[in-house]
Amino acid sequence: xxxxxxxxxxxxxxxxxxxxxxxxxxxxxxxxxxxxxxxxxxxxxxxxxxxxxxxxxxxxxxxxxxxxxxxxxxxxxxxxxxxxxxxxxxxxxxxxxxxxxxxxxxxxxxxxxxxxxxxxxxxxxxxxxxxxxxxxxxxxxxxxxxxxxxxxxxxxxxxxxxxxxxxxxxxxxxxxxxxxxxxxxxxxxxxxxxxxxxxxxxxxxxxxxxxxxxxxxxxxxxxxxxxxxxxxxxxxxxxxxxxxxxxxxxxxxxxxxxxxxxxxxxxxxxxxxxxxxxxxxxxxxxxxxxxxxxxxxxxxxxxxxxxxxxxxxxxxxxxxxxxxxxxxxxxxxxxxxxxxxx
Amino acid sequence: xxxxxxxxxxxxxxxxxxxxxxxxxxxxxxxxxxxxxxxxxxxxxxxxxxxxxxxxxxxxxxxxxxxxxxxxxxxxxxxxxxxxxxxxxxxxxxxxxxxxxxxxxxxxxxxxxxxxxxxxxxxxxxxxxxxxxxxxxxxxxxxxxxxxxxxxxxxxxxxxxxxxxxxxxxxxxxxxxxxxxxxxxxxxxxxxxxxxxxxxxxxxxxxxxxxxxxxxxxxxxxxxxxxxxxxxxxxxxxxxxxxxxxxxxxxxxxxxxxxxxxxxxxxxxxxxxxxxxxxxxxxxxxxxxxxxxxxxxxxxx
Numbered sequence: 001x002x003x004x005x006x007x008x009x010x011x012x013x014x015x016x017x018x019x020x021x022x023x024x025x026x027x028x029x030x031x032x033x034x035x036x037x038x039x040x041x042x043x044x045x046x047x048x049x050x051x052x053x054x055x056x057x058x059x060x061x062x063x064x065x066x067x068x069x070x071x072x073x074x075x076x077x078x079x080x081x082x083x084x085x086x087x088x089x090x091x092x093x094x095x096x097x098x099x100x101x102x103x104x105x106x107x108x109x110x111x112x113x114x115x116x117x118x119x120x121x122x123x124x125x126x127x128x129x130x131x132x133x134x135x136x137x138x139x140x141x142x143x144x145x146x147x148x149x150x151x152x153x154x155x156x157x158x159x160x161x162x163x164x165x166x167x168x169x170x171x172x173x174x175x176x177x178x179x180x181x182x183x184x185x186x187x188x189x190x191x192x193x194x195x196x197x198x199x200x201x202x203x204x205x206x207x208x209x210x211x212x213x214x215x216x217x218x219x220x221x222x223x224x225x226x227x228x229x230x231x232x233x234x235x236x237x238x239x240x241x242x243x244x245x246x247x248x249x250x251x252x253x254x255x256x257x258x259x260x261x262x263x264x265x266x267x268x269x270x271x272x273x274x275x276x277x278x279x280x281x282x283x284x285x286x287x288x289x290x291x292x293x294x295x296x297x298x299x300x301x302x303x304x305x306x307x308x309x310x311x312x313x314x315x316x317x318x319x320x321x322x323x324x325x326x327x328x329x330x331x332x333x334x335x336x337x338x339x340x341x342x
Numbered sequence: 343x344x345x346x347x348x349x350x351x352x353x354x355x356x357x358x359x360x361x362x363x364x365x366x367x368x369x370x371x372x373x374x375x376x377x378x379x380x381x382x383x384x385x386x387x388x389x390x391x392x393x394x395x396x397x398x399x400x401x402x403x404x405x406x407x408x409x410x411x412x413x414x415x416x417x418x419x420x421x422x423x424x425x426x427x428x429x430x431x432x433x434x435x436x437x438x439x440x441x442x443x444x445x446x447x448x449x450x451x452x453x454x455x456x457x458x459x460x461x462x463x464x465x466x467x468x469x470x471x472x473x474x475x476x477x478x479x480x481x482x483x484x485x486x487x488x489x490x491x492x493x494x495x496x497x498x499x500x501x502x503x504x505x506x507x508x509x510x511x512x513x514x515x516x517x518x519x520x521x522x523x524x525x526x527x528x529x530x531x532x533x534x535x536x537x538x539x540x541x542x543x544x545x546x547x548x549x550x551x552x553x554x555x556x557x558x559x560x561x562x563x564x565x566x567x568x569x570x571x572x573x574x575x576x577x578x579x580x581x582x583x584x585x586x587x588x589x590x591x592x593x594x595x596x597x598x599x600x601x602x603x604x605x606x607x608x609x610x611x612x613x614x615x616x617x618x619x620x621x622x623x624x625x626x627x628x629x630x631x632x633x634x635x636x637x638x639x640x641x642x643x
Contacts, residue, residue: 056439120627127382128630130442131578135619138571142615244567248450255443298458305451312444313432 008181010325011266012174015040018270019170030166031235032277037169038230040269042246043253044176045223047265049216050254052189054196055125058247059117059133062140063221065242066113067106067228069144072157072237075102080159087148099163103172103229110225111218118217122210137247144239156238164233172230176223180262188215249276252308258318263325268318276304350605352482358600360488362593363495364553368573369592370502371546373585377519378539379430380438382582384445386547387570388452389425393418393551394561395456398465407469415548421452422544426537434536449567456563464562467555474556487556498549499589502542506585511538568615572599575622581632590634595622 015037022033046060074097076084081093097105121132145154164172183189192212194202199209231237249272257268279300311319368386375383396417400410429448433441473490476483506512511534517525518535526532554566573592580591595618603614625633 054439056442120623124626124630127438127578127582128626131575132623132626134571135575135622138619139616142613142619146612245450248446251443252447252450255440259439296458298454301454302451302458305447305454309429309444309447309451312440312447313429316433316436316440 036273040173041227049220059136063224064228067225068232071102071106071229089149106229107226111222114221258320258322260322264320354604356488360491361600362597365596366593371543373588385449387566389547390566398467401469418548587634
């Protein structure tokens with residue numbers, strides 16, 4: 001095995017760089033950087049499953065949602081719980097944990113949920129898997145919307161301590177990246193990628209497609225749950241912020257960057273976020289080179305949609321072509337093949 | 343009538359049939375394009391949404407009903423042709439995942455444009471509202487739209503069947519959806535067949551837009567979005583590869599949604615999507631290649 005430390009260092013340097021850049025700007029602009037770093041965690045979680053298995057999943061935002069609900073319910077100050085969540089189940093009413101514990105529990109709940117859902121679902125592939133994971137997203141959305149015993153229902157998660165600043169978001173993103181890297185290098189990750197490249201050949205050497213997919217699905221559920229915990233500590237989420245729009249945005253980030261590589265996941269997130277954030281700022285009026293720009297609100301979504309569609313049409317394997325960052329190109333053909341997921 | 347603990351009256355049954363008919367048409371629209379392009383068009387609902395906005399604008403301007411419907415067809419067909427030319431054609435031959443995410447992007451884009459143009463509160467299409475009133479048939483009230491939807495859907499499906507079976511372009515379309523590469527070698531023109539399939543699928547989207555605006559006169563940017571998700575699930579549950587199973591799947595999920603929505607008690611009907619999607623998952627687990635796919639092909643190495 002050839003060592004390529006830049007495969008891990010590249011994404012980490014990008015994340016740390018973005019965080020450091022975020023310390024230089026005003027507090028209000030800093031939120032965009034923090035938000036981007038949380039999205040890096042979500043997209044890396046998506047990459048762990050989609051990138052390595054080649055199976056499309058629309059259900060990962062439901063793991064983000066349960067992570068957010070877990071961390072949110074457990075950290076709203078007990079005195080304010082009855083006001084925000086009047087129908088909360090009794091056993092949740094008096095439970096209260098700290099910031100780090102809530103994140104760990106969010107990851108745990110996300111992982112358990114993904115594992116339980118994955119046991120039946122990982123038997124499916126292709127379109128059936130896509131629709132079944134979509135069904136999971138819709139079911140989770142529907143339940144969180146109306147189950148007021150476990151959360152605020154349709155209301156926003158206000159009063160959750162806003163502990164996710166730049167530092168916590170960056171640490172979270174780096175944790176996700178390291179976990180994804182270690183997994184991709186492990187026996188499990190290699191076997192799963194073998195099934196992605198050639199299902200029959202992988203079976204022939206004894207890889208269980210089902211078991212490998214389930215491992216990846218569970219790990220990506222853990223990371224997505226953690227990301228959800230980070231997200232709810234950043235801003236008062238409601239159930240609509242963890243539904244279709246976020247699913248679309250994060251999937252597009254992954255595909256725009258190149259779903260086959262960790263580097264692609266991080267590059268895609270940063271590129272799309274940068275564009276989206278800059279346009280959102282411009283909607284509120286900004287000046288560039290002395291030129292006053294005041295875009296009508298809603299422009300950001302349109303431009304981002306056009307750019308994403310254009311990248312997908314013109315460069316379907318993504319900005320990175322699905323390859324990891326390599327500083328030496330001599331042995332680039334080893335390892336990471338650049339095939340888009342089927 | 344009481345089935346499995348649910349009270350189902352004739353009105354509910356008729357509404358279920360009506361919704362099933364509308365969803366069946368959407369299923370055909372999605373299935374036709376999938377047949378020739380192997381592309382699941384997630385943006386199909388946004389075509390319907392655009393048509394619905396055309397109807398709403400026409401009724402706001404006081405246009406006669408026929409002019410509103412004509413505008414709806416024009417808008418939807420132009421948009422489908424643009425989609426084919428700008429998105430589907432360059433994507434041809436890419437992996438299904440890339441195509442699906444790309445149509446996802448298109449859907450998101452069209453929705454954002456509608457949001458910017460019309461705002462999130464939406465507009466109301468009133469010109470066909472009289473179809474929402476009931477007809478009384480032997481003491482039972484049945485909304486006209488339910489009957490109209492069933493009749494229109496049957497009409498469309500019969501016409502489509504004739505088109506596919508009796509015309510040359512229909513033959514080409516069937517050949518292309520069986521084996522695109524071979525049929526091209528035998529003289530089927532790829533662009534022509536695909537444009538035609540997209541066109542027919544657009545016509546169906548316009549028909550669906552007219553009928554959905556009767557049921558839901560308030561047109562918002564996310565109009566037909568949740569319907570599309572449900573129909574996609576239904577199409578995959580039925581079996582996406584062939585038109586009849588896909589249509590049946592669409593009808594079945596529409597019928598089930600309509601009947602359950604009317605028959606469930608109010609404190610449970612808010613969980614309707616959960617019931618429907620749990621059923622979808624269960625069916626997919628038992629029959630991953632579709633409810634109505636009875637062929638036994640196992641991939642050989």
